[in-house]
Amino acid sequence: MKNALWLLGIGVVGALLLLWLKVPAAWMIGPLLAVGAVKLARPELGKAPAAYSEVGKLLLGTVIGATFSRSMLEQLGHLLPYAVAATLALMAVALVAAWLLARWTELDLGTALFCLTPGGMPEMVAMAEEIGADLGVVATLQFVRYTCVVLLAPLLIIWLAS
Amino acid sequence: MTRTLLLLAAGTLGAWLSRRFKTPGGPLLGALLASGLVSLSIGEAVPLPEALRSVALLLLGTYTGSTVDRDTLRRIVSVLPVVLLLIGMLIAAGLGLGLLVHARAGEGVSLATVLIGTMPGGASGLSALAFDLGADPRLVASMHSARMILVFGALPLLLRGMAGKRDGQSS
Numbered sequence: 001m002k003n004a005l006w007l008l009g010i011g012v013v014g015a016l017l018l019l020w021l022k023v024p025a026a027w028m029i030g031p032l033l034a035v036g037a038v039k040l041a042r043p044e045l046g047k048a049p050a051a052y053s054e055v056g057k058l059l060l061g062t063v064i065g066a067t068f069s070r071s072m073l074e075q076l077g078h079l080l081p082y083a084v085a086a087t088l089a090l091m092a093v094a095l096v097a098a099w100l101l102a103r104w105t106e107l108d109l110g111t112a113l114f115c116l117t118p119g120g121m122p123e124m125v126a127m128a129e130e131i132g133a134d135l136g137v138v139a140t141l142q143f144v145r146y147t148c149v150v151l152l153a154p155l156l157i158i159w160l161a162s
Numbered sequence: 163m164t165r166t167l168l169l170l171a172a173g174t175l176g177a178w179l180s181r182r183f184k185t186p187g188g189p190l191l192g193a194l195l196a197s198g199l200v201s202l203s204i205g206e207a208v209p210l211p212e213a214l215r216s217v218a219l220l221l222l223g224t225y226t227g228s229t230v231d232r233d234t235l236r237r238i239v240s241v242l243p244v245v246l247l248l249i250g251m252l253i254a255a256g257l258g259l260g261l262l263v264h265a266r267a268g269e270g271v272s273l274a275t276v277l278i279g280t281m282p283g284g285a286s287g288l289s290a291l292a293f294d295l296g297a298d299p300r301l302v303a304s305m306h307s308a309r310m311i312l313v314f315g316a317l318p319l320l321l322r323g324m325a326g327k328r329d330g331q332s333s
Contacts, residue, residue, distance in 0.1 A: 011224035015216075024287055027219035035227025040235070048228035054177070054189055056221030061193025062173025063215045064314075067307065068198040069207035075304045079276075082267045086259040086280045087309045091316060093255040094282070097248040105241040110324060116248060118282035119313035122222050123190065130188040131321060135226040136234035141245050148249045149284035153277075156257060157295055161274040 007048045010034050028122050032139055057126045094118060107137070115141040165208045172196040186318035194314060252282040272296055279305030
């Protein structure tokens, strides 16, 4: 119980530090880095209680569900079927990529799939826990994916669209 | 306030049901579906207080951080080169799909809008840049929301398929 509160306190400090540094997704990356670093130095602190992850998943799911509205889908208009097709094709590519990752490295296919599926970093971490994947690996590689896209996409789009 | 409580109650029920019936995707998906159904039946989206999302990320980030050990670091370093290559493949696929969608259905929509919309992720970061790149931020956000909904719908089915295969092998 005492360790659980310590871990949460370290998480809050990490979050505030990254908020101050204006890092995106500071509330997730901050605690991940701070608690991860402390755990490497003091492994005896143990794992945070399962309740943390259960309540986290419940709240995150509720917040995402609350953004659903009919107007969002209506806005896509004639693009909707194409957006759906493009997403399905992208998921197929992610599945092939995950298969290659599992083949070429020690990661199992489930972990590899959660590392590469473009579905949001906290969301993929929350779902990866259900299959017992290595969460630290999933979270870090999802952050790498996010960073690569945000850094490369603007350059590529300026080059292609102008 | 009433709407926030209603959605939280729905999310809690959905999360509980997902544990009770061991559905794939777990409480995240259970809460998402329940709160999504309530939100759709209300009609307009009810944005919940930003603090709820922050608390969710804090709890998930702390939990994830507490699972880190030396093995995690070693694994990340050893798979990183391959992962970077595969992310490059995903971005190339996103660009190719964007060009294809724009060629087929691009009337009245800028190429930049479609290209940002078909990127494999980065929704929050790219939406902020959309305007500067000559894209329609609302349309970009809608495309990324549609992507997330599809991923949440399709992943559990994939997982169930993979779990079934694993059970088949072990028995």
